[in-house]
Amino acid sequence: MYLRVVKWLLLLSFGISVSSMSEVWVEFRAPRFVVHGHSATLRCNHNVDPETLYKVVFFKNSQRIMQYVRGRDPPYEFYNITGADINLIKVSPTSITLDRMDFSAAGTYACEIALEIPLYSKASKIHEINVIVRQKHRPKIKIKQEKLSPSGDLEATCHSGPAYPAPHLTWLINNVKVDERLTIPHGTMNVHRHHHGMPLAITNSSLKFPLSGLQIYPNHTVDITCLSTIPSYPTVGEGYADVQNQTVTVNLVRLEPSPTQLPVKIISDNTNNSCKMSFTSFYIMLLLVAQVLP
Missing domain, CATH: 2.60.40.10 (Immunoglobulins)
Known part of the structure; x- marks a missing residue:
């Protein structure tokens, strides 16, 4: 009887524990x-x-x-x-x-x-x-055009610093993330650098961004940022494991249209009469010299 009670209590305890x-x-x-x-x-x-x-x-x-x-x-x-x-x-x-x-x-x-x-x-x-392996250098941006028109396109390239794994590149214009459809990823490339036997790599990307419709800063400038991160997005509570960035400020200028014909110089009447008198005097002088010479 005692053994049966003990067994029943164990089974009951086991059942309660399993249910929880x-x-x-x-x-x-x-x-x-x-x-x-x-x-x-x-x-x-x-x-x-x-x-x-x-x-x-x-x-x-x-x-x-x-x-x-x-x-x-x-x-x-x-x-x-x-x-x-x-x-x-x-x-x-x-x-x-x-x-x-x-x-x-x-x-x-x-x-x-x-x-x-x-x-x-x-x-x-x-x-x-x-x-x-973290990046030791900031990414580098190159702007294709020296002068940018507010109605033109911004074309630029960016490559990250060496790291492992190769970083992910994100473009920002005036601190706003650029639509990835306007970027062209060019993949990664190993460089002639190793860290404890591990080859390091860089990432390349280019951008073609239409400036028309963009709200320009009061001083007629645009900030272009290349964000280089590991991983491609921050983790909750940790952020990025590695992050570097470079920002370039570009001045916008209003480009004047090129002339369609050669410039024409306008001569006033007084100037024209003066030119005629000079030509007549020069012609008379030539006739006198011709008569004097044998």
């Missing part, structure tokens, strides 16, 4: 981009009572890199990880810190928690971490 398992959540938190040689902290957030939590496992590319088991001595177990060092001082049951991250440390990461009573485990979603 749908409310358990697990979230892996880490930066999406890490600068080469820097550190990153990986966290396994959850809503399970620490006294109920039995095990936490961190994974990289589906392979274990750290495991915590409550009640064991020692509670932590570490596995090989390429491209980074686990900071043993900063480790906790739900977080680890990777130091001196190399390019091979990039990959997919996740974590999993487990309960002992009842037996239950739940994994987080996969999270991708990229190792990058």
Whole structure:
């Protein structure tokens, strides 16, 4: 009878716990981009009572890199990880810190928690971490025309500084993003520079923007900005992993139409009569000289 009661209580407890398992959540938190040689902290957030939590496992590319088991001595177990060092001082049951991250440390990461009573485990979603090399130089803009008319087109080119991966370029006119249909991407190109064996690349883009209809600044200028970023859009709570920009201010001039015919000089009547008298005097002088000569 006693065993039956104990078994019934265990089943009841198990049933209640399982019915509440749908409310358990697990979230892996880490930066999406890490600068080469820097550190990153990986966290396994959850809503399970620490006294109920039995095990936490961190994974990289589906392979274990750290495991915590409550009640064991020692509670932590570490596995090989390429491209980074686990900071043993900063480790906790739900977080680890990777130091001196190399390019091979990039990959997919996740974590999993487990309960002992009842037996239950739940994994987080996969999270991708990229190792990058920041740009050391601002992008460079070249304007095709030296003089711009308010009714003409603005044509320009831009190329980013070397980085890994190749940056994304965004054009802005007067601090407003340009419609991508007015830009022409020219892709990326590797440069003769490496960072710890990784080749760096630049990105090229051109722009043809109609100035007609654009609200010109009072001083008849237009600001052209080339924004060079990694990644192409900022992440929520992190912003850009790397961002550089250059802005060029262009003066607009009203270009006069070219003349359709050669200019004609208008001579007044007085000037015309004076020219006639000079010609007559010169002609009479020639006749006198002709008579004198044999």
